[in-house]
Amino acid sequence: MNAAESIGWWGVALGIFAGALRGGTPFLLVSLGECLTEKSGKINLGLEGTLLMGAMAAYAVSLNTGNPWMGVAAAFGTGAAMGAIHAFLVSRPKVNDIAAGIAMLIFGSGLAFYLGKPLIRPSAPQLPALALGGWSNLPQLQAALKLSPLFVIGVVLAFFLSWVFRATRWGVRIRAVGDAPAAALAMGVSVTRTRVTAIILGSGIAGLGGAHLSLFYPGAWTEAISSGQGLMAVALVIFARWQPVQCLYASLIFGGTQAIAPALQAIGISQGYYLWNASPYVLTLIVMVITCSTKRTLAGAPGALGTPS
Amino acid sequence: METTPTTASAPPAAAEPTPVIVPVPLSPVPAPTPASAPTPAVAARRWRPAVEAVALPAGAVLAALVLLGVFCATQGANPLGVFKAINRASFGSWYSFQNTLLRAAPLILTALCTALPARLGLMVIGNEGALVAGGLAATITGLACAAFSPWVSLTAMVLAGMVGGGLWVGVVGALHYYRGVNETISGLLMNYVAIALLNHLVNGPMRDPSSLNKPSTHPLVESHLLGSIGDSNVHYGLIFGIVFCLVAWVLMEHTTFGFKVRMIGGNIRAARMAGLSVARLGLITCFLGGAAAGLAGMVEVAAVHGRANDSLAAGYGYAGILVAFVARFRGLPIILVAVLLGGILASGGILQRQFKLPDATILVFQGIVFLCILFSDSLYGRFNCFKEKAA
Numbered sequence: 258m259n260a261a262e263s264i265g266w267w268g269v270a271l272g273i274f275a276g277a278l279r280g281g282t283p284f285l286l287v288s289l290g291e292c293l294t295e296k297s298g299k300i301n302l303g304l305e306g307t308l309l310m311g312a313m314a315a316y317a318v319s320l321n322t323g324n325p326w327m328g329v330a331a332a333f334g335t336g337a338a339m340g341a342i343h344a345f346l347v348s349r350p351k352v353n354d355i356a357a358g359i360a361m362l363i364f365g366s367g368l369a370f371y372l373g374k375p376l377i378r379p380s381a382p383q384l385p386a387l388a389l390g391g392w393s394n395l396p397q398l399q400a401a402l403k404l405s406p407l408f409v410i411g412v413v414l415a416f417f418l419s420w421v422f423r424a425t426r427w428g429v430r431i432r433a434v435g436d437a438p439a440a441a442l443a444m445g446v447s448v449t450r451t452r453v454t455a456i457i458l459g460s461g462i463a464g465l466g467g468a469h470l471s472l473f474y475p476g477a478w479t480e481a482i483s484s485g486q487g488l489m490a491v492a493l494v495i496f497a498r499w500q501p502v503q504c505l506y507a508s509l510i511f512g513g514t515q516a517i518a519p520a521l522q523a524i525g526i527s528q529g530y531y532l533w534n535a536s537p538y539v540l541t542l543i544v545m546v547i548t549c550s551t552k553r554t555l556a557g558a559p560g561a562l563g564t565p566s
Numbered sequence: 567m568e569t570t571p572t573t574a575s576a577p578p579a580a581a582e583p584t585p586v587i588v589p590v591p592l593s594p595v596p597a598p599t600p601a602s603a604p605t606p607a608v609a610a611r612r613w614r615p616a617v618e619a620v621a622l623p624a625g626a627v628l629a630a631l632v633l634l635g636v637f638c639a640t641q642g643a644n645p646l647g648v649f650k651a652i653n654r655a656s657f658g659s660w661y662s663f664q665n666t667l668l669r670a671a672p673l674i675l676t677a678l679c680t681a682l683p684a685r686l687g688l689m690v691i692g693n694e695g696a697l698v699a700g701g702l703a704a705t706i707t708g709l710a711c712a713a714f715s716p717w718v719s720l721t722a723m724v725l726a727g728m729v730g731g732g733l734w735v736g737v738v739g740a741l742h743y744y745r746g747v748n749e750t751i752s753g754l755l756m757n758y759v760a761i762a763l764l765n766h767l768v769n770g771p772m773r774d775p776s777s778l779n780k781p782s783t784h785p786l787v788e789s790h791l792l793g794s795i796g797d798s799n800v801h802y803g804l805i806f807g808i809v810f811c812l813v814a815w816v817l818m819e820h821t822t823f824g825f826k827v828r829m830i831g832g833n834i835r836a837a838r839m840a841g842l843s844v845a846r847l848g849l850i851t852c853f854l855g856g857a858a859a860g861l862a863g864m865v866e867v868a869a870v871h872g873r874a875n876d877s878l879a880a881g882y883g884y885a886g887i888l889v890a891f892v893a894r895f896r897g898l899p900i901i902l903v904a905v906l907l908g909g910i911l912a913s914g915g916i917l918q919r920q921f922k923l924p925d926a927t928i929l930v931f932q933g934i935v936f937l938c939i940l941f942s943d944s945l946y947g948r949f950n951c952f953k954e955k956a957a
Binding site: 302306342346349350351352353355356357359360361363364365366367368370371374485488491492495528529530531532534535538539541542545546549550551552 | 689691741743744745746747748750751752754755756758759762763765766769770884887888891924926927928929930931932933934936937939940941943944946
């Protein structure tokens with residue numbers, strides 16, 4: 258705290274910057290997963306459950322194998338399994354995406370809390386940090402630049418997905434299925450199979466966000482490990498206009514907003530601490546109020562988003 | 567679909583990730599009878615869809631029980647023993663049934679917060695936020711009315727709770743109708759805003775300095791609390807819930823207001839063409855739904871906690887969503903389903919003590935029930951025994 262005070266308001270800026278990198282990573286991964294899912298025309302509102310399951314599985318596997326990277330793989334696999342349940346449900350007739358998402362949210366968080374009970378005490382091996390701050394002699398900056406390897410994976414994934422959607426056959430198929438399923442079907446693309454694949458992979462990516470939570474920052478398994486990052490995924494994707502690279506910017510903004518309250522507290526300003534905690538949600542609401550309209554569809558929204566298949 | 571000024575043949579473009587969500591049960595389902603059929607015969611043949619509408623959810627709950635049994639068996643608990651314990655802890659004796667009813671009361675009210683807007687095609691899941699907002703408004707009012715008589719204070723608290731929750735969800739509805747903001751997402755966000763507001767108030771401006779371990783507001787005057795019905799342990803919140811539910815049921819099924827709302831839920835374009843003011847009806851319905859959840863918050867404050875603290879956000883809002891879905895958004899089944907779920911919630915303690923199953927078991931079970939119910943939605947019309955025979 259003293260060190261933070263010595264650099265004054267710069268400490269706040271640095272805290273927010275560090276928060277953007279650390280706290281933005283789960284936002285980034287869930288929003289990329291949601292973006293992939295929504296590009297195919299389906300919504301997954303249950304990514305909070307997926308995130309918690311991913312966090313729990315990553316922690317458990319890292320604890321039992323001693324290898325955090327096995328934990329990351331487990332998080333992806335668990336997320337994908339959750340996605341498979343969601344995909345199975347929403348590809349049935351008359352099942353509403355949103356309702357299925359809420360069900361998966363309750364189920365996923367319940368299962369994660371249930372299976373995670375024995376994991377609350379022990380401490381699992383953590384992911385190594387990529388320290389990029391060696392050039393600076395400011396300890397705060399060095400701490401801020403200790404990057405999560407999953408953040409790097411997320412950044413690469415954002416650009417990769419953007420390329421996939423733009424330039425690959427598979428990406429075009431996903432977009433076609435999301436924009437005009439009837440036309441895609443007429444072209445011989447299996448709508449159901451494409452959507453199921455997109456949902457499963459998207460959930461797997463969201464599961465990686467859980468691995469960041471339990472294996473890097475905050476770096477322990479508790480039932481309060483996620484503060485709604487998974488729920489925010491849907492809002493983030495709207496904010497990012499269904500563009501993977503913009504998901505990256507949106508996640509950094511949200512991670513930074515989340516860090517305002519702790520950063521202010523570190524320099525001794527604790528008034529409104531709890532109100533500041535609401536800032537990511539208020540920010541999302543404001544952005545949606547400004548950008549949405551009753552007159553037109555949002556630019557970039559997949560045409561068939563949320564319609565029954 | 568109100569956001570697409572295009573022709574009917576155009577693909578339903580969305581102004582938001584979820585265009586109008588019309589879960590199957592929303593629209594009144596008339597039996598597919600040929601126009602030439604005589605009226606009495608139509609009435610006589612309506613029972614099959616009605617049986618289907620009861621059999622499928624009941625079957626889904628049964629399937630969920632079986633799945634829970636399998637889950638318990640894999641965890642080393644005897645499934646039959648677990649079921650017996652749940653039954654004993656929830657419906658086994660008058661004492662335990664009172665526990666069940668205590669939990670059913672807020673569930674009835676929060677379920678209405680999803681069920682009422684669902685009738686006009688809005689998927690509002692801001693129940694938890696509305697409950698917290700209502701509870702906060704009721705607490706503030708109750709503390710301000712400490713000098714008045716209990717009746718004045720309680721009436722003011724009921725009104726404040728309903729207005730607080732109603733405005734909270736009303737904002738969600740207004741954002742939807744005037745700005746095209748998706749109501750599901752804004753409702754979710756508003757939940758977090760409400761909880762942050764609650765934490766801010768009970769940790770700061772409204773904090774009772776003597777509440778050390780669990781920051782809370784000052785307690786309400788003892789005599790102003792909501793009492794119990796007769797000599798039972800069940801507080802009047804249950805009556806509030808049942809009355810609200812019955813009023814909502816009459817309003818939705820037997821008034822022109824309800825007919826208009828159901829018409830909007832069935833086909834919003836047709837409702838617009840018919841000259842209904844969709845936004846006004848939508849806002850009123852959202853307000854009513856929020857008022858129900860806000861009343862639940864008032865009841866939790868005035869009958870259970872006696873003050874506001876973070877116990878208000880205990881998950882009744884999210885469980886209410888489940889109740890609304892299982893009851894297919896209908897007024898009367900909500901009471902039944904809320905009592906059932908209340909029973910399951912009431913048995914959480916015994917599962918923990920007797921079977922060493924963590925409290926999250928109940929959450930897992932809720933999830934399984936919800937998934938099974940959704941799966942059963944896709945089975946409508948799949949069973950020939952529920953089909954009307956062609957005349």
